Amino acid sequence: MTVSTAIARLNAADPDFARHLDHLLSWESVSDDAVNQRVLDIIKSVRERGDAALVEFTQRFDGVDAKSIDDLILGRERLELALTRISAAQREALETAANRVRSYHERQKQDSWQYTEADGTVLGQKVTPLDRAGLYVPGGKASYPSSVLMNAIPAKVAGVGEVVMVVPTPRGEINELVLAAACIAGVDRVFTVGGAQAVAALAYGTESVPQVDKIVGPGNIYVATAKRHVFGQVGIDMIAGPSEILVVCDGQTDPGWIAMDLFSQAEHDEDAQAILVSPDAAFLDRVAASIDKLLPTMERAEIIEKSINGRGALIQVRDMQQAIEVANRIAPEHLELSVADPQAWLPQIRHAGAIFMGRHTSEALGDYCAGPNHVLPTSGTARFSSPLGVYDFQKRSSIIFCSEQGASELGHTASVLARGESLTAHARSAEYRILNEKGN
Structure with a gap:
């Protein structure tokens, strides 16, 4: 296999820089007419035919030989069995990550409050958890137990009464790590269905799948399109675009580290975006060399190559101040401040889903076990959106007495x-x- 990179090089001093940057950042997530119509048909079928439609679609799309809805339900005992089937190291890693995620999110929990005015009038806010949340988890070999922890644990911390998970099992492939993560995170019920039909079932309910109040979790274009259509019937977390990383570096970090940080997002899929911003042109050259050297060693080299060549960039800026300005303009999902004194620059960061401070804090730590949520706003929506959190599973009622x-x-x-x-x-x-x- 031959792989090579031709990552874009941009310079903020170029008169056309803004136009080139806009083109680089542009991403259209709107479904085409064919996808849209298929999703609408699936939602209609699930609303009308309930469990029977779920069984039929799971047979057709996932190749699962299900005779009835009972074949698509996993009980708590099956989740507990998964814990025994994974290695001791995997279980320890899941439990460590879960404990850190839980500890972080417990600090987000909001409480009800009231105050009394001089004339005796009482005003306040009552904070109440959602009754039931639905968690969509991608299935098969490309599955993400970390997403189970990041979505289910905040719901449980918020006090959600029931967390229902849907996860497709194409050709019957069950990922034990995903089920083990569901067990550790406290998921209450699991249905092995996926796609738009799973979203519809969660939104409207069937004979077996309970209707939920909010649907969270990543999925493909059919899942994202379905979430758009059911929004209003239920809440949703967000319509996420491809994963992104923006690294701001002063030129003093090991270029191999930076190259691998860029790869860590580029390997997600061909549309992922990895950008490095630095005032040091020679450093950009060294990172480019590291990219070429390290790329052939990567298992997902072809995906990384397409991502880097298609949507990646090395951007030279005048100084660190301009680097921060570019970062705020991009409003990235993940922002690494790989600089000597990240705290000094933090007050100037206005738009980012998550901020990784210093040379030793790789974005990958945030994906798995640092504690903060890895469900983050993409495609510039960090300008007005926040990471998934406990507050997404709580609602507020005003009190006037x-x-x-x-x-x-x-x-x-x-x-x-x-x-x-x-x-x-x-x-x-x-x-x-x-x-x-x-x-x-």
């Missing part, structure tokens, strides 16, 4: 505003509670 005096005082204000909007019933409803004006 007026005293007699408070209702009277607020009634005057509400009356003026309501009459200004020509909503007389609103006004009179408030006015009835104004002291000495009852019955007006």
Whole structure:
């Protein structure tokens, strides 16, 4: 196998830099008409035919010889069996990662609060966990037990009553690590279905699959399209694009380390994006050389090559200040600050899903076991979105408890505003509670 890279080289001093950068970052995740229609047909079928549709689609798309929905349900005992089938080292790694993820997310949990005003009126917020969450997990050989931990544990920390996992098993391939992760994370029920049909089942419910309040977890274009269509019926986490990494380096980190950091995202798929920004042109050359040297040693070399050549870049900037400006412009999913004093630059970072500080903090640690969530905003959406967290599995209700005096005082204000909007019933409803004006 012959692999070679021709990674793009950009310079922020180039008059056309902004245009070239926009072209590099552009990503269209909208499904084509054919995919869209297939997904709509699948959702309609699942809504109308329930379990029977799930069995049929699983037979057709996954090649699973299922006679009934019972063949697609894994009980808690099967998850516990998976724990015995993985190696001791794998179990220890899963438990270590789970403990770290749980510890981090416990600090995110929000509590209800109230305060009392001088007139006795009580205002506040009641925080309540979702009743049930659905977790989509990719299946088969390309499966991700780390995603199980990252999605299920925050839900459990939030207090979600039931976590339902769907995972396809193409040709009957079951990944024991995924099931073991589900056991450790506290998943309550597992259905071995996938694709748009699994999303539809979670959103609308079937005879066997319970309807959930929110669907989280990554999937292919059919899963993403289905999540778009069921949003509103249920909540969703996000519509994620290809994985991204942006490394900002002052030129003093080992170029081999940086090359491998770029590979760590490029190996996900051909559309993943890996970008290095540095003011040191000679360092960019050394990283390019390391890329060429290390690429043939990688198991997923062909995928990395296509990703690096298609969407990767080495960007030269004037100085570190401009490097930070470029980083904020890109708003990456993963940002590595591979510099001498990352804390000094942190206050200037405005847009990033996760920030990896210093030369020794590889993005890969965040994917698996550092603790923060690896479900992150992509495609520039870090400008307005956040990582998945406990707060995604909690909802907030406002609390308003007026005293007699408070209702009277607020009634005057509400009356003026309501009459200004020509909503007389609103006004009179408030006015009835104004002291000495009852019955007006």
